[in-house]
Amino acid sequence: MDNIRVFLSSFLFLVCSLAQFCHSIDTLTKSQSIKDGDASGNLISTDEKFELGFFSPGNSTLRYVGVWYHKIEEQTVVWVANRNNPVSNKNGSFSIGSDGNLMVLDGNSNAVWSSNASIESNTTAAKLTDDGNFILASSENIGAVDKAYWQSFEHPTDTYLPGMRVRVNPNTGDNHAFASWKSVSDPSLGNYTLGVDPHGAPQIIIWEHMKRRWRSGQWNSVIFTGVPDTANLASFLYGFKLSPPESDGSMYFTYNPAIASDLLRFRISWDGHEEQLRWNEGNKNWTITQRQPDNKCELYNHCGDFGICNKLESPKCRCMDGFVPKHVEQWNRGNRSDGCVRRTKLQCERNGSVAAQNGGGEDGFKGFECMKLPDSADILQLGQSESCEERCLQNCSCTAYSEITGIGCMIWSGNLVDVQEFNKGGSILKIHIRLADSELGGKRAISNAVIIVVVVVGSFVLAISAWLFWRFKGEIEALCKDSPMSCCKSSNVKIIDPSSREFSLDLSGPSEGFVIDGSQVNSADLPMYNFNAVAAATDNFSEENKLGQGGFGPVYKGKLPEGQEIAVKRLSRKSGQGDEEFKNEIIMIAKLQHRSLVRLMGCCIEGEEKMLLYEYMPNKSLDFFLFDPEKQGLLDWTKRFSIIEGIARGLLYLHRDSRLRIIHRDLKASNILLDEEMNPKISDFGMARIFGGNQNEANTLRVVGTYGYMSPEYAMEGLFSVKSDVYSFGVLLLEIVTGRRNTSFRTSDYCSLIGYAWHLWNEGKAMDLIDPKIWESCDREQAKRCIHIGMLCVQDSAMYRPTMASVVLMLESEAPTIPIPRQPTFTSRRSSVDVDCFSEVHDTVSSNDLTVTMVAGR
């Protein structure tokens, strides 16, 4: 019996491999051909994802050879062979010709299309692979991409599929890799092409014929900077990657979907839009997750040279500061094609005598934030001690410069083309535009009369506003409560999420210096207390009043004469700043107000004594509850999630406030205080700014931080950025979900919570991580998403960590496309070497979360 069965199955297998009447053949050989009208001869990839054969698009009756998704009923064609030469009846065939090339033949056996590759082998075969590539190679190397004579991925039509490589080569110029169909029913070459402009920092471009129609903005090695934040989140933020240059200077863009099993494609639609589509298995249709250009402002240079487009403003177009419409009449009629021109010539453009007449001072720069940076930038390699600004000033034809992390120093010569202003978003893109001296301050131009009017009107408005604030204090407070601040103007944006539900996200917030407390009308005015007053309030800094020892000195509880309770931080270290500088810094920090930040109520500077007065938080700090077996249960899942959200929003506010952009650098459970309702309040923000100096991404000499919360690049190289805070946030998030300390985490195999969490998450056992105390109250999906986000935040490479803006979006949007995190190795690989465990080091330093300050090498 067994023998017969074996024989039968071998026989069937043989028949299947030789003959054409079996399904699921993925390879075309010389002896075969695909005949139109006989769909059983079509090639189908091994995993049955893709199919190749003859088809007619839309209403057309013409016949084309193409590749489409096998299992999707609504025929979705991703590649067409003979797009410009269809077969007019159903008598065509597709086969391998005598020269080894692929051929489409009409009823009279005339070739209407050939792969036209130069082939050295006598016998070739072509295979349809699981990623949708159709590869022609010698019959010894069937399906081998690197041995291919020809492959459809190198001759795409209008569709990009994950797995394709798009060449970027500055020496060969623009690469119009994809060309639109003419219409839904006509795959022949349309008016639009999509591809990459390799000049400088590469950009994705849509051309209409040869004219630019849209561009993605410069690639900063993580995202395309000119794509609005939200669209970036849907697709651009993650997934794209640019390979290092090969010997001929070519680099390649590739795209990896966040979820490997997703059916995703990008295409240039027949009407000129770049679209990302995702198959929605539930609805059985394709969802457009992202589409560009999406509004008029995104059309190339919509407002003309030196114009700025803002889609929320009316009219959308305006000239840059210091510029006026070239033809005012045309401009006012809505014809912006001529753009704007400089109001005052640059000093360097004027001739000597003229310059003298104008009393010309030197040209300078004015900065603008949140801009889609102009097209045609040059990237400069700066020498040591050279600044981008100086380099731009040296050349009169340089009109603007910008320094962007991931790109470097960019300068623009001549006109500034295609500038758009974003209303919000993580794109902290600042451009410095060159202006004549008189355009910069503008003070000289303002007469005394104007000043008087401004002062009178200003005071009146102020008085009215003050009264209004006082009158409607409650309402305003309620209004502002939920909104973290973004670096740009407030707005509501819509993003299309992959499940095709639209949702809007409001990240607007109170304007700068806005103070709700009625006693503080002038925001620049931080109450200064004298030492005696503070001493009296804290009962002379008595031991009973001591709340704890924070990173920068002891903290005392106090009571002001009016009865208000406060917490006083007595700074024990020298700030390295003068008193005046210190005071300015404190006032700046006091202006940061958000419901998730502890409020600074005053300060005291007297000689060596420097103290900060905060609002008092009765519920102590998060670690007090989170890591105490008795109290853990008090924080149920709802509370924990709202704490996570609160911290994320507070941190987003710190990272994006336009003036300060605070990096916390010491985020940890003991720095999260809790108010009466257990709302989280981040404390100690701005401390690094006072003590650590420069707040840009930088290499710092002093590392301020806490073991277990420090990102690898910060702990090892002293490199910090907003992404190091994201790392700390990730650790904190995992701690909140698990109820366990990262630093004192120990099992036989793992010495850090992160390594352990990764292990469980990776095995699909994320739920095992959750604090048993909250199993009952836990929303499983939400908790899983939190762990997923936590894993993204603690990735070794800062580049792959999301920004806080994305974190907030991911936490709140339920967007299903969250990228897959990479395994964190920094903490987990130490598991075998006990002594190296951070917990070990930590435990010997102190039993509680002490802040460690160490001096890195010079």
Ligand SMILES: *[C@@H]1O[C@H](CO)[C@@H](O)[C@H](O)[C@H]1NC(C)=O
């Ligand atoms: C096909 O033709 C019908 C009638 O002419 C038209 O309504 C429909 O829009 C066409 N469909 C496509 C995909 O072109």
Ligand SMILES: *[C@@H]1O[C@H](CO)[C@@H](O)[C@H](O)[C@H]1NC(C)=O
């Ligand atoms: C296609 O082939 C069929 C039969 O093979 C024949 O009857 C028909 O005339 C052919 N059509 C054309 C246009 O050659």
Ligand SMILES: *[C@@H]1O[C@H](CO)[C@@H](O)[C@H](O)[C@H]1NC(C)=O
């Ligand atoms: C085939 O390729 C050769 C060079 O490789 C080129 O000269 C010729 O025009 C091509 N033919 C077609 C039909 O594309």
Ligand SMILES: *[C@@H]1O[C@H](CO)[C@@H](O)[C@H](O)[C@H]1NC(C)=O
């Ligand atoms: C191709 O075939 C010719 C004769 O038909 C033979 O001489 C040659 O060696 C073959 N080449 C290869 C690569 O097999």
Ligand SMILES: *[C@@H]1O[C@H](CO)[C@@H](O)[C@H](O)[C@H]1NC(C)=O
């Ligand atoms: C393509 O361009 C031609 C000529 O410029 C125009 O007539 C036609 O309407 C355009 N088609 C599309 C789809 O825009």
Ligand SMILES: *[C@@H]1O[C@H](CO)[C@@H](O)[C@H](O)[C@H]1NC(C)=O
């Ligand atoms: C997809 O299907 C759902 C449900 O059938 C429908 O609501 C939605 O509009 C469809 N989307 C598109 C793009 O057709």
Ligand SMILES: *[C@@H]1O[C@H](CO)[C@@H](O)[C@H](O)[C@H]1NC(C)=O
């Ligand atoms: C816009 O103005 C330019 C030059 O001033 C002119 O050539 C062009 O025809 C105008 N366009 C429209 C639509 O009026």
Ligand SMILES: *[C@@H]1O[C@H](CO)[C@@H](O)[C@H](O)[C@H]1NC(C)=O
């Ligand atoms: C400078 O002066 C020369 C001669 O007087 C004139 O030809 C030139 O156009 C001037 N340049 C500018 C920028 O005004």
Ligand SMILES: *[C@@H]1O[C@H](CO)[C@@H](O)[C@H](O)[C@H]1NC(C)=O
């Ligand atoms: C100034 O910039 C222009 C345009 O980039 C360039 O052609 C020229 O050589 C530069 N001049 C100097 C002196 O660098």
